Amino acid sequence: xxxxxxxxxxxxxxxxxxxxxxxxxxxxxxxxxxxxxxxxxxxxxxxxxxxxxxxxxxxxxxxxxxxxxxxxxxxxxxxxxxxxxxxxxxxxxxxxxxxxxxxxxxxxxxxxxxxxxxxxxxxxxxxxxxxxxxxxxxxxxxxxxxxxxxxxxxxxxxxxxxxxxxxxxxxxxxxxxxxxxxxxxxxxxxxxxxxxxxxxxxxxxxxxxxxxxxxxxxxxxxxxxxxxxxxxxxx
Ligand SMILES: C[S@@+](CC[C@H](N)C(=O)[O-])C[C@H]1O[C@@H](n2cnc3c(N)ncnc32)[C@H](O)[C@@H]1O
Numbered sequence: 463x464x465x466x467x468x469x470x471x472x473x474x475x476x477x478x479x480x481x482x483x484x485x486x487x488x489x490x491x492x493x494x495x496x497x498x499x500x501x502x503x504x505x506x507x508x509x510x511x512x513x514x515x516x517x518x519x520x521x522x523x524x525x526x527x528x529x530x531x532x533x534x535x536x537x538x539x540x541x542x543x544x545x546x547x548x549x550x551x552x553x554x555x556x557x558x559x560x561x562x563x564x565x566x567x568x569x570x571x572x573x574x575x576x577x578x579x580x581x582x583x584x585x586x587x588x589x590x591x592x593x594x595x596x597x598x599x600x601x602x603x604x605x606x607x608x609x610x611x612x613x614x615x616x617x618x619x620x621x622x623x624x625x626x627x628x629x630x631x632x633x634x635x636x637x638x639x640x641x642x643x644x645x646x647x648x649x650x651x652x653x654x655x656x657x658x659x660x661x662x663x664x665x666x667x668x669x670x671x672x673x674x675x676x677x678x679x680x681x682x683x684x685x686x687x688x689x690x691x692x693x694x695x696x697x
Contacts, residue, residue, distance in 0.1 A: 468585055472534050472585075473535050473536070477535065480516065480538050480540070484516055488518050498519075498578060499523060501605065502574050503522075503523065507573030508527070508574070509527050509529045509530070509572060509575075509576065510574070510575045511529060511530070511577075512594065513578070513579070513583065513584075514531030514532060514533050514539070514542055514557065515533060515541075516542055517542030519578065520549075521545065521551060523553060523554075525552075528555045529553055530554075530555055530572070531554065531556070532557070532558045532565070534559065534560070536559055562580065562584055562590045563585070563590050564593070567597045570596075570600065570602075571599070572599065573598075573599055574598075574602060575594045575598045575602070575604045576607075577594060577605075577606055577607075577608075579662075581606060581637070581641070582633040582637045587637075588641065591645045594645075595648050595669060600671050603668055604648055606667075607662055608642070609663075610638060610639040611635060611638055620635075647669055647674040648668070651666050
């Protein structure tokens with residue numbers, strides 16, 4: 463599963479990244495960010511951006527939305543806060559230091575939840591997906607923009623070679639898409655390959671709590687079936 467990306471190592475990595483982020487990775491990842499924000503701007507209500515980083519997306523959100531951002535790195539968040547003040551972004555209603563795996567928000571608090579280039583960084587992506595689902599309102603949307611690794615080909619080979627650098631890079635080069643597809647109440651509505659060169663993917667999910675209920679009924683029915691007993695036990 464690769465190296466552990468605990469809180470301390472994420473904060474250390476992003477303390478180093480914060481001063482140069484906007485001009486390096488921040489720039490490479492611009493197309494994916496613009497794409498996700500464009501989709502979100504067609505929606506209404508509240509938005510939670512998880513792993514908001516230096517807040518590169520913040521000036522792009524439409525004024526009619528109320529944006530909350532969270533991040534684990536105080537250094538990245540500090541940059542985001544400066545940006546909000548410099549640009550007078552009145553639609554940004556809060557920026558908080560918070561772990562994506564333990565969000566301090568009530569269930570169903572946001573109409574849209576987005577995490578861009580974050581899932582490869584968190585220690586437990588399945589837990590984070592469960593949190594994104596939990597805080598999203600029924601009928602709301604969860605968007606991810608991420609790099610997902612390939613098992614085969616040159617890219618897959620490079621990703622496997624880079625894996626030992628994960629703690630230094632601050633993200634995991636080997637990260638199959640399956641790791642974010644297991645949330646019972648999230649239906650995958652759209653999957654799009656993004657520039658540069660399909661390196662990143664946008665996934666858009668719709669939260670449908672009835673899917674969880676359907677799955678539970680199936681489990682209950684299977685669980686309720688009488689178990690097979692061999693003939694001698696049946697008497
Ligand atoms: C590659 S940056 C992406 C930043 C921003 N979303 C963007 O598009 O530029 C990853 C961000 O995720 C944050 N992060 C990593 N682990 C986190 C966690 N468990 N909870 C919240 N934020 C986390 C990092 O501090 C960093 O700011």
